[in-house]
Amino acid sequence: PVNVEAGSDPLRVDAHPHAGVTPTTYFLEGSGHHKDSLNYDFQIGKGDFMMFNSGRGAIHMEETGEQLYTQGGLYHGFQIWLNTPSQHKFMNPSTSVFAEKKMDTLNTKDYSAKVVLGELYKAKSAIELLTPAFYYHIKLKPNGRLDIPTDPLHNAFIYVIKGAMEIAE
Numbered sequence: 001p002v003n004v005e006a007g008s009d010p011l012r013v014d015a016h017p018h019a020g021v022t023p024t025t026y027f028l029e030g031s032g033h034h035k036d037s038l039n040y041d042f043q044i045g046k047g048d049f050m051m052f053n054s055g056r057g058a059i060h061m062e063e064t065g066e067q068l069y070t071q072g073g074l075y076h077g078f079q080i081w082l083n084t085p086s087q088h089k090f091m092n093p094s095t096s097v098f099a100e101k102k103m104d105t106l107n108t109k110d111y112s113a114k115v116v117l118g119e120l121y122k123a124k125s126a127i128e129l130l131t132p133a134f135y136y137h138i139k140l141k142p143n144g145r146l147d148i149p150t151d152p153l154h155n156a157f158i159y160v161i162k163g164a165m166e167i168a169e
Helices: 066-071
Strands: 001-002 014-019 023-030 030-038 043-044 049-052 058-064 073-083 096-097 104-107 113-119 135-140
Touching: 014 030, 023 030, 023 043, 023 135, 030 066, 030 073, 043 066, 066 073
Parallel strands: none
Antiparallel strands: 001 073, 014 058, 023 049, 023 073, 030 043, 030 058, 049 096, 104 113, 113 135
């Protein structure tokens, strides 16, 4: 997380190429600006999810968004890259944004979970993928428990944003 003062220069990653990967961006707080060689130029904000499928090749830049420039605030999010399967590496590139309000959620006595990618119990993401993946934003309540079914042949990771957690196999 970075605290951005209103009117300050944006935190920027200048134009750069990608090919054969799908960088994704998800904001916990703040806003971002994305512009690419596919003629997309947009702002994304808290809770939104963006996929930039670079396919055979595309160029993009990213920086803190207009909301942070005018109002300041916390810039906090994740960029996670998905590898594009070999049979799709030369497809046409594409950019997609998915609003938080369109994401399926689960609310239980132990946790709340937003399903950004994949599915978790009865909740399912509307985002179509070229390779299996899951991405959840989970808020565990004190002493809450959540069992997440995973394929033992796949990789998985957990990033604790705030607090502590115990993991059992």
